[in-house]
Amino acid sequence: MHFTKMQGLGNDFVVFDGIRQPVDLQPEVIRAIADRHFGVGCDQVLLVETATSPGSDFRYRIFNADGGEVAQCGNGARCCAVFVRRAGLTDKGVITVETLTGRLTLQHRSNGEITVDMGIPQLAPADIPFRASEVSSEYLLSTGGDTLRIAAIGMGNPHALLRVPNVAEAPVATLGPRIETHPDFPERCNVGFLEVRDRGHIHLRVWERGAGETLACGSNACAAVVAGIRWGELDHTVAVTLPGGILQIEWAGLGQAVRMTGPARVVFDGVWPLSEADCTSRREA
């Protein structure tokens, strides 16, 4: 299977063209590809397939490094836009892709960046999904003896957001997995630790469901800006500084879609596996 290694702000992907070649991605194959020591190494594996619904150009599928299939990946969406043009699958400047739960519009910009229409955020607990009796901009979450104030927001995938005084010192590796697997998020969640610098700028670190801490998470950046606007702390256009770089996020408010703009780059092309005999990717039993 031919693949392209790509990255969006250091959130890295192994991308397969499932239109021109048969691609079989069983969970154990995804885990082997994503392994940073025995495989290629990536946060997510992406698969581009033929669209199944009218009005979409492609089907865009996303698998976390742990092998689980999910419905949304913002940085991956920008990489998908670059991948389909580079592979000669389309020459369109505006591309529509279907995901597990919705549709995204990807727009190539004249400066080489890509803007993604990430859809309308889900605020109703049942849609996120999150266990709460009513919609609120802030919820209390009890974990390990602590009570945390969080926002819970769906961007096609579930997100928890916490304010921190300084992202550099945020307990991402300890609190991240506890919130990811908290029973109030029945499908687990991505956890964003956000520091508001001013009304147009936040710093953000993200513990991703199924991947651990990544250098950037586009959908969590969108959810963080939605949370900050609902708290009354942010304007409608916000620069989000992540460890891997900066995203521009825009949200006009309730009922409106979130727009995310940023780069996407090719790292290299490869073949997986080279051959059974050459394949050194498996952990020895």
Ligand SMILES: N[C@@H](CCC[C@H](N)C(=O)O)C(=O)O
């Ligand atoms: N890195 C992504 C999100 C990938 C999926 C996420 N880990 C989940 O499980 O929902 C992004 O840029 O949005």
